[in-house]
Amino acid sequence: MNSENLPIVAVLGTGLIGAPIARNLHKRGFAVRAWNRSQAKAQALSADGIEACASPADAVRDAEVVVTALKDGPAVDSVMQAAAPALRPGTIWLQSSTVGIEAIATLAALAELLGLVFYDAPVQGTRQPAELAQLIILASGPLAHRDTAARLFDAIGKRTVWVSEQPGAGSRLKLALNNWAFALTHGLAESLALAKGLDIDPALVVDVVTGGPMDSAYFQAKAKAILAGDYAPSFSIANAAKDARLVVDAAAHAGVQLDAAQASLWRFDRAAAAGHGDKDMAASYLV
Structure with missing residues (x-):
């Protein structure tokens, strides 16, 4: 944990939803690193005090929480595979992309393989609610680390609905x-x-x-x-x-x-x- 006892967070994907998620986490005191396939989008966050990284592995190195906010399931899988060498077992993965029922099962299996704590947490809301930290998070995942996950969800949304302990229910x-x-x-x-x-x-x-x-x-x-x-x-x-x-x-x-x-x-x-x-x-x- 950092000096304020907040986890270091890597945000992978800084589009219409990912960029405001990164900004709102930073506003709430989290140390945030960001990566995007189009590097200019990640670099644009530097003015807000967010560290832009050149690769997914650079972004997640030493991060305690990873947030994925990417287009679809294959994109999330590809990026997390690229990040895998730098991920530590026990890292919390908050998967916020809308990926569907087949892909979320694939991602949950990848998380288990890598030893990550996986939360299936797609968000309800578009660009404006994301910018205003008014998203609704549809979360499913284990009880053990919910307190940490909830601190991040509270920074980006107005409400978290805990659907199930089993990943996939949120999706x-x-x-x-x-x-x-x-x-x-x-x-x-x-x-x-x-x-x-x-x-x-x-x-x-x-x-x-x-x-x-x-x-x-x-x-x-x-x-x-x-x-x-x-x-x-x-x-x-x-x-x-x-x-x-x-x-x-x-x-x-x-x-x-x-x-x-x-x-x-x-x-x-x-x-x-x-x-x-x-x-x-x-x-x-x-x-």
Whole structure:
């Protein structure tokens, strides 16, 4: 532990979620090292007092906690394999990426092989909640080191839901929640697109919903973005398509028929094919 009795933390992946996670951990007094495949993104954190490292192994060397915030399961596996020679047995691994049920089993097995204490802890929330330390952490993992894990979760989120002692439960819950978020996104996008197609001002849909039982902060935020044509990514179409595919695959694995989830994936794929992959998932409206 460092002089303040806080663990040294390595954050692997400093994109829309990883960068604010690193900043918020640093603000709460943790010594933070960061690595990203695009080194400029990690270097950008140097101004905040965060040490940018040239490789995953450099980042995790002597770290007591590793946080992975990467695109998908194969990316997490590849980066942790690269970090493995510098990892010490007993290091706590907080896996915050959305990776699906197959990949989380692979990562848990890797953690066991390397002697790491593994927490499956995907986060609910996009760029803005991450920046404000308002993420919801969906955690599963052993009781033994939860106090340490909770100190980090409290630094990056407003709430931690402990789902199970067995890794994988957090990832399964995340898929169910993402399915709901995608349904809301497409439902709004298609309703506004239908209004426009019927020669009705889409803003009238928002006006009628506002203040009623169908209203929500999410509805208002995405509606505002669509009406303004502002698709700066909080969560991109490309990432949404990846996660929607994980939902469909999980449903098939569980033997649950999800017709809307399959349609959701098709719509995200169509938006990506139309060149909107780097835009916010509200760009579902454009297709």
